Amino acid sequence: MSIKISAQYVKELRNKTGAGMMDCKKALQDSEGDINIAIESLRKKGLASADKKSARVAAEGIIESYIHAGSRIGVLVELNCETDFVARRLEFQELAKNIAMQIAACQIVEYVSIEDIPQNVIISETNIESGREDLINKQQEIKDKIVTGRVEKRLKELTLMNQAFIKNQDISIEELIKQHITLMGENIKIRRFKRFLLGEGLEKKIDDFQADVAKILNK
Incomplete structure (x- = not known):
């Protein structure tokens, strides 16, 4: 059974690390209230200091595309950062590719975050x-x-940020973004995305269309 952590203690850890309130609470529970172990845990996960950068303007970045095998599913995603320097980093570009792939795999996802619904x-x-x-x-x-x-x-x-990362089910897309914010020292935002399914909107039996999509993703 997890120990009870006071709101004041969670706030103290948040002030020290900049991580989210729920991340801080979980880290304290996992460390049985040891704040130093909790800080180390947050840093290892790449969560420390990420939230402090989340309010900064991110107007640079890239538009990444992903075309699934068979060219029947495609995705465009705009991933923003603060500077062109970071936008050119391989880690940032790899993040954009992974997010585009995630969107292709998550057919039910329609929005970036709950705030966008x-x-x-x-x-x-x-x-x-x-x-x-x-x-x-x-x-x-x-x-x-x-x-x-x-x-x-x-x-x-319905939201991308709440999905488990397909390459590491232990973290969400939101946590993946926070890790890269900490890694690169800049705010990173998924601004928008668009998924394209071949034949979508054309007259076709719904059951057949859904079956086609499932077959494409399982190849």
Whole structure:
């Protein structure tokens, strides 16, 4: 069982490292409250100091493309950094390639982060979950908690930053970005992306189209 960590202790670690609140809390729990071990853990994961750079303007960068084998799925992604110098670094370009590949593999992903999801989509998902038959006889308070949890899960499924990195399932895309922020000393942002599926929008049986996509990704 993980030990209880006070909010003040989490804040202290955040001030020392610049890492996210949840990352700090987990690091403290894993280290059983030893702040020095927690700092070392965050640094090894590349999370320390990343958040302090996240507010800086990132207007440089590159537009990367990825075409899956068979040329039936393609992706364009814009990855921003602060300077052209970093944009030319091999590590930054490799990051862009990995993100483009991730987008191709995650067919359900539509947005970069939860903050990018339109309010009407959130309302729609909330209405859908609220109308589930298994909630009909639940007390309102319990129902609200279940709906909130299910909607949060759904929104994470729709966002790129919350996906597990396909080359390392132990970290998310958000954590991958933070690692590279720490590595390169600049803010890095995924600004936008576009996925292209051959034949999308044309008249075709839905089942056949989904099967085609699955076959392409499994090759």
